[in-house]
Amino acid sequence: MIALSIGSGLVIGALVGLLGGGGSILAVPALVYLAGQDLQQAVATSLLVVGVTSVVAVLPRLRERQINWRIGLLFGAAGAATAFTGAAVNRVLPDELTLALFAVLMVVAGVRMLQEKPATGTACAIDGGRVNWRRCLPRTLAGGLVVGFLTGLLGVGGGFLIIPVLVLALGLPMPTAIGTSLVIVSLNSAAGFAAHAGEMTLDVPVTVAFTAAAVVSALAAGRLGATLDTNWLRRWFAWLVLVVAGVIAVQVTVDLLT
Known part of the structure; x- marks a missing residue:
């Protein structure tokens, strides 16, 4: 079980470092x-693992200044x-219903990532490729x-x-969207973990591994991801998400029938 946890952690960490998120959607099924x-x-x-990992993954992107702090903090505070x-x-909610909702969300996310275009939105953009965060405040808070x-x-x-919202709705360049997403994921995960704290006991060996x-x-992935074109990796990840969603849907159906 520890070996499986380490293997899963390596995959989730790589996805978070490269894509600014995405690992959490596989962390729950893996666990x-x-x-x-x-x-x-x-x-x-999952919230603890992804939150800690996101904080670490931010570090390589600080040097590249690939973070919009205003949008990240506002988005994260709302979340x-x-x-x-x-x-x-x-x-x-019953566990079966929660997992079914999880599978539906995975399908929506996977399809959305396959459709995503590399061009950024312009609704909040101003001259020089910057973003007018005041004009985009309603979208930031809603997201x-x-x-x-x-x-x-x-x-x-x-x-x-988060990535599609930052890129398509707010107009952040992809590298900045990934760095900003890591800040938001860190804040969201911390809040989510606090909300669940006290409800259960963590499996310490599995969690640490x-x-x-x-x-x-x-x-390692964050250093690579700061300069890597992630479009091809996002498409690959989208197909992986769809496959895992199918596995979850089958498992939930079996559980309901037995």
């Missing part, structure tokens, strides 16, 4: 189906406010509120949802 955790425990562990509501809803709720509900940092592997992988 449930590979590490044998129940859903509540997997959600809390922190609704993460507690999502966690409260999570506690009253944060939605992603924060999903963070608390499903145990995902939301990077796979998973987190350590993810951190090492995120550092």
Whole structure:
């Protein structure tokens, strides 16, 4: 089980470091189906692992100045406010329904990433490729509120949802969107974990192994991702998300029938 946790952590850390998120959407299924955790425990562990990994993955991008701090902090603060509501809803939903919602979200995210175009939006952009954060404040807060709720509900940092919002709605260049997403995921994950804290006991060996592997992988991937064209990797990841969604859907169907 420790070996599986390390292997999963390496994959999740690489995705977070390269894409500014996305690892959390695989972390919960990995913890449930590979590490044998129940859903509540997997959600809390996922939030801790992805939050720590995102903080580490920010470091290589600080040097490249690939972070829009105003948008990141505003988006993250809005998400922190609704993460507690999502966690409260999570506690009253049956596990099968939560996993089914998770699979639906994965399908939507996977299809969205396959359709994503490399061009950035211009709705909030001003001269010089910068972003008018005041003009985009309503979109920033709305996106944060939605992603924060999903963070608390499903145990995902939301990077796979944050990136399209930052690029297509706010007009951030892809490298800046990835760095900014890491800041937002860190804040969302911290709020989501706080919302779930006290509800369950973490599996310390699995959590430590998973987190350590993810951190090492995120550092290595972050250095590479600061200069790498991630469009091809995003498409590959989209197909992986769709496959995992199918596996979850089959497993939930089997559980309901048995």
